[in-house]
Amino acid sequence: MTQDNLLSIRNLKVNFRLESGERFEALKGISFDIPKHRTVALVGESGSGKSVTSMAIMQLLPSNNTEVDPASEILFNGKNLLTLTGSELRAMRGKDVAMIFQEPMSSLNPVFTVGDQIAETLMLHAGLGRSAAKKRVVELLTEVGLPDPAKKAGAYPHQLSGGQQQRVMIAMAIACEPKLLIADEPTTALDVTIQKQILELIAKLQKKHGMSVLFITHDLGVVGEFADDVVVMRHGVIRETGTVKQIFDAPKDAYTKALLNCRPHLDRRPMRLAVIDDFLREGGYVEPAERQRGYLPDDEIILDVQGLGKSFESREGLFGKHVFHAVKDVSFKLARGKTLGIVGESGSGKTTVGLTLVRLHEATAGKALFHGKDILSMSPREFQDYKRRIQIIFQNPYASLNPRFTVGQILTEPMMLHDIGTNQHERLQMARELLERVGLPENAMFKYPHEFSGGQRQRIAIARCLTMKPELLICDESVSALDVSVQAQVLNLLQDLQDEYQLSYLFISHDLAVVKHISDQVMVMNKGEVVEQADADDIYLRPKQDYTRRLLSSIPQGWVNEAIVAA
Amino acid sequence: MTATVQTAPGMAAPVSKSLWALGWQRLKRNKVGFISLWVVSVYLLIALGGWFNVVGGNWLNEIAVPYAPPSWVGASGADVMPADAYDASGVESSAPIVTLARQEDPIGKELTEAEKDAGRYKVEEVKKRESLPFGADLRGRDVLQKTLKGTSTSIFVGIFGAVLALLIGTTLGAVSGYFGGKIDDLLTWFYSVFTSVPDMLLLLSFAAVSGRGITTIIMVMALTSWTGTYRLVRAEYLKLKSREYVQAASAIGASHSRRMFVHILPNISHLLLVQFSLMTVALIKYEAILSFLGFGVGVRQVSLGSMLAEAPSELVQGYWWQMLAVTIAMSILVTAFSLLVDALRDALDPKVK
Numbered sequence: 001m002t003q004d005n006l007l008s009i010r011n012l013k014v015n016f017r018l019e020s021g022e023r024f025e026a027l028k029g030i031s032f033d034i035p036k037h038r039t040v041a042l043v044g045e046s047g048s049g050k051s052v053t054s055m056a057i058m059q060l061l062p063s064n065n066t067e068v069d070p071a072s073e074i075l076f077n078g079k080n081l082l083t084l085t086g087s088e089l090r091a092m093r094g095k096d097v098a099m100i101f102q103e104p105m106s107s108l109n110p111v112f113t114v115g116d117q118i119a120e121t122l123m124l125h126a127g128l129g130r131s132a133a134k135k136r137v138v139e140l141l142t143e144v145g146l147p148d149p150a151k152k153a154g155a156y157p158h159q160l161s162g163g164q165q166q167r168v169m170i171a172m173a174i175a176c177e178p179k180l181l182i183a184d185e186p187t188t189a190l191d192v193t194i195q196k197q198i199l200e201l202i203a204k205l206q207k208k209h210g211m212s213v214l215f216i217t218h219d220l221g222v223v224g225e226f227a228d229d230v231v232v233m234r235h236g237v238i239r240e241t242g243t244v245k246q247i248f249d250a251p252k253d254a255y256t257k258a259l260l261n262c263r264p265h266l267d268r269r270p271m272r273l274a275v276i277d278d279f280l281r282e283g284g285y286v287e288p289a290e291r292q293r294g295y296l297p298d299d300e301i302i303l304d305v306q307g308l309g310k311s312f313e314s315r316e317g318l319f320g321k322h323v324f325h326a327v328k329d330v331s332f333k334l335a336r337g338k339t340l341g342i343v344g345e346s347g348s349g350k351t352t353v354g355l356t357l358v359r360l361h362e363a364t365a366g367k368a369l370f371h372g373k374d375i376l377s378m379s380p381r382e383f384q385d386y387k388r389r390i391q392i393i394f395q396n397p398y399a400s401l402n403p404r405f406t407v408g409q410i411l412t413e414p415m416m417l418h419d420i421g422t423n424q425h426e427r428l429q430m431a432r433e434l435l436e437r438v439g440l441p442e443n444a445m446f447k448y449p450h451e452f453s454g455g456q457r458q459r460i461a462i463a464r465c466l467t468m469k470p471e472l473l474i475c476d477e478s479v480s481a482l483d484v485s486v487q488a489q490v491l492n493l494l495q496d497l498q499d500e501y502q503l504s505y506l507f508i509s510h511d512l513a514v515v516k517h518i519s520d521q522v523m524v525m526n527k528g529e530v531v532e533q534a535d536a537d538d539i540y541l542r543p544k545q546d547y548t549r550r551l552l553s554s555i556p557q558g559w560v561n562e563a564i565v566a567a
Numbered sequence: 568m569t570a571t572v573q574t575a576p577g578m579a580a581p582v583s584k585s586l587w588a589l590g591w592q593r594l595k596r597n598k599v600g601f602i603s604l605w606v607v608s609v610y611l612l613i614a615l616g617g618w619f620n621v622v623g624g625n626w627l628n629e630i631a632v633p634y635a636p637p638s639w640v641g642a643s644g645a646d647v648m649p650a651d652a653y654d655a656s657g658v659e660s661s662a663p664i665v666t667l668a669r670q671e672d673p674i675g676k677e678l679t680e681a682e683k684d685a686g687r688y689k690v691e692e693v694k695k696r697e698s699l700p701f702g703a704d705l706r707g708r709d710v711l712q713k714t715l716k717g718t719s720t721s722i723f724v725g726i727f728g729a730v731l732a733l734l735i736g737t738t739l740g741a742v743s744g745y746f747g748g749k750i751d752d753l754l755t756w757f758y759s760v761f762t763s764v765p766d767m768l769l770l771l772s773f774a775a776v777s778g779r780g781i782t783t784i785i786m787v788m789a790l791t792s793w794t795g796t797y798r799l800v801r802a803e804y805l806k807l808k809s810r811e812y813v814q815a816a817s818a819i820g821a822s823h824s825r826r827m828f829v830h831i832l833p834n835i836s837h838l839l840l841v842q843f844s845l846m847t848v849a850l851i852k853y854e855a856i857l858s859f860l861g862f863g864v865g866v867r868q869v870s871l872g873s874m875l876a877e878a879p880s881e882l883v884q885g886y887w888w889q890m891l892a893v894t895i896a897m898s899i900l901v902t903a904f905s906l907l908v909d910a911l912r913d914a915l916d917p918k919v920k
């Protein structure tokens with residue numbers, strides 16, 4: 001059996017020394033194998049140790065604060081990588097084992113052309129001369145499907161799109177025909193249609209070159225489509241290992257079951273999403289009833305946007321002006337207690353729509369009638385009162401809370417600004433109640449944002465909006481940066497709040513499954529224009545436009561059981 | 568209430584640490600930084616003591632013979648004293664230049680009068696000391712006292728100059744970076760004009776027109792050294808004003824001034840602290856240069872710079888102790904301050920995600 005394994009990890013234990021002198025166990029003795037010519041997916045949420053594992057294989061862990069247990073072994077073709085010397089490692093990296101990172105933009109050196117960067121690997125490891133390397137670069141770029149490869153080889157990273165950059169990274173990785181390709185969340189930063197292309201490319205190259213692939217991701221949906229084996233990790237421990245079929249069809253571990261279920265599904269819409277605790281506690285998980293979605297004729301419309309437009313001007317040359325239309329003629333209606341989902345890929349203008357409605361961008365055209373009054377043409381003084389009623393939750397919970405404020409200050413500030421509550425004592429009391437409502441303990445009041453996890457911070461951001469009792473909440477990619485299990489919790493919280501306070505949501509996201517779950521109506525945007533708008537179920541079952549269809553077909557479906565499809 | 572409560576392991580602790588407290592912790596772990604902090608604190612105490620004349624208040628008293636050597640140098644120091652030095656006791660002036668009879672003397676009458684009354688005034692016979700722990704200067708003033716007072720003056724000039732410069736730089740930088748547009752253009756133009764003149768030239772020209780004295784030095788320094796802070800603060804405001812938490816503040820209805828000073832300013836406060844320390848060191852050095860060139864403190868005031876100004880003429884004659892005292896005081900101060908700044912920068916750089 002060991003003969004067939006390209007890489008065997010045996011009892012890998014990694015500790016990090018923290019600044020405070022404590023030790024953090026990142027990996028608690030994990031063991032798994034990567035067989036030859038197969039794709040192994042390593043799945044886990046943040047803090048599971050999946051990236052630490054890949055860094056350990058590449059020996060890229062920072063040496064000043066990392067302790068690798070002496071009993072650990074990483075055997076690559078029978079050689080223990082942990083005992084290699086510096087020069088042996090350099091020879092191994094790139095040649096035998098290559099890696100693709102999450103952010104193609106920051107993984108490529110901005111001052112060299114992409115051709116030069118690929119050629120460097122070739123000259124170092126394959127011993128090619130400059131002209132031979134150049135020829136090979138064009139071949140490689142052709143292989144990864146970059147349009148006009150000969151010309152693109154002379155391009156700088158910023159001249160390529162995100163998907164093209166990732167293709168370049170892949171070309172660089174396969175340049176020396178490595179035996180093992182490590183892909184660390186290679187598609188997380190990309191749009192869903194691009195993601196599909198990249199995944200297909202990696203799968204194709206794996207077959208063609210007979211590589212082994214270690215695919216690291218947080219998204220089980222991606223895994224199902226092209227991995228052979230799956231390793232599920234949590235908190236530095238392997239929870240379950242098995243083939244894709246086993247993991248998707250008959251997961252044994254409660255955590256695996258939870259992961260499979262807390263992602264919103266396209267084919268059903270439970271009242272509440274499953275969260276991990278549902279599976280870990282006794283009794284197991286009972287699928288709740290389906291939730292009905294869609295606008296009803298007698299819904300009270302609170303926001304009526306007509307012909308919204310936003311263009312940005314940039315100076316070009318001495319007198320020239322370049323006008324970029326980020327949003328063109330967008331119209332929609334939002335009813336009380338309902339959710340309008342806006343989906344689109346990056347650059348579709350969906351975020352700009354949200355920002356113009358809270359007037360963080362000034363709209364250049366159109367009207368937005370909120371209870372019949374146009375909020376876009378109001379003076380800033382008039383709009384001040386409306387700020388209370390229209391609130392926004394941002395994407396990145398790490399950036400949307402002031403790091404120098406305590407949670408108490410964060411929550412009481414809006415009340416103070418809008419004269420809610422008669423005195424500070426009353427405001428603090430209200431803040432405490434809200435904290436409890438969003439599921440945070442009372443002692444969080446005196447803590448600073450950096451002490452909370454991403455999901456908890458997003459709860460704080462939600463609580464901050466709730467202090468003003470808004471009617472309309474704009475959620476701008478509000479759950480995109482969160483782990484799937486935390487995402488489910490926050491989505492459930494948003495749903496509970498909507499049921500309780502009759503809030504209306506404008507839910508902006510690139511994630512079609514999440515939008516399908518939470519929205520009554522869905523608006524698909526592309527390049528600043530509305531492509532299609534209909535009730536959520538309609539649009540997913542019967543998309544009318546080509547673009548919508550393409551978008552929907554790119555969603556990773558997880559592992560599709562052929563038996564079910566056939567039946 | 569159905570949402571799942573997720574409690575992190577650290578959540579049990581009732582009191583939590585602000586970013587400042589965390590920074591303090593980090594500073595304490597840095598040995599060099601912590602020692603520097605102590606050294607700087609001692610200097611600050613001296614400065615404070617000097618200000619209230621508790622320390623070095625008697626520096627003007629001429630308590631020793633001119634150029635009395637440090638006591639630990641002993642006789643060797645005294646050797647260099649010229650034999651014909653002015654005798655401080657003045658009782659027996661050895662060789663009078665002219666001798667006049669009382670009657671011929673134009674002021675003879677007054678002299679007789681004065682001598683008659685002389686007995687009535689008891690002249691305090693101060694025994695001038697032959698040596699002092701750190702030696703004495705030209706007029707027999709204690710170098711130790713003088714150094715303490717000088718240090719105090721220098722630190723005060725440095726600190727107040729830095730505070731004022733920081734105020735000017737921060738205000739202009741904040742307005743410029745936050746509002747942008749025409750205001751930014753105007754202020755940046757002003758800044759560019761200001762920085763196009765060489766620093767020292769600007770400093771000297773300001774000093775030349777405004778006369779001598781501690782207050783003017785502080786004003787001159789503040790007016791010339793706000794530019795670095797302005798550039799830094801402007802850049803930070805440009806960066807931070809588009810951060811999501813500032814946008815969120817705008818969305819909840821916070822006014823411009825609230826966003827500028829309550830939301831953004833605390834987030835650059837660590838930079839300002841470092842900038843302040845850097846500038847204090849720089850201004851202490853500038854003060855020394857100014858005083859050395861004669862544009863510095865007044866004649867009845869002393870600073871490290873004015874003491875250094877006396878050094879060249881003393882060194883030629885072999886009196887090295889004043890120079891030594893100033894050098895030691897100044898180099899320890901500047902080194903400790905710089906190391907502290909380094910440690911502060913490491914400690915306060917928010918490593919929070």
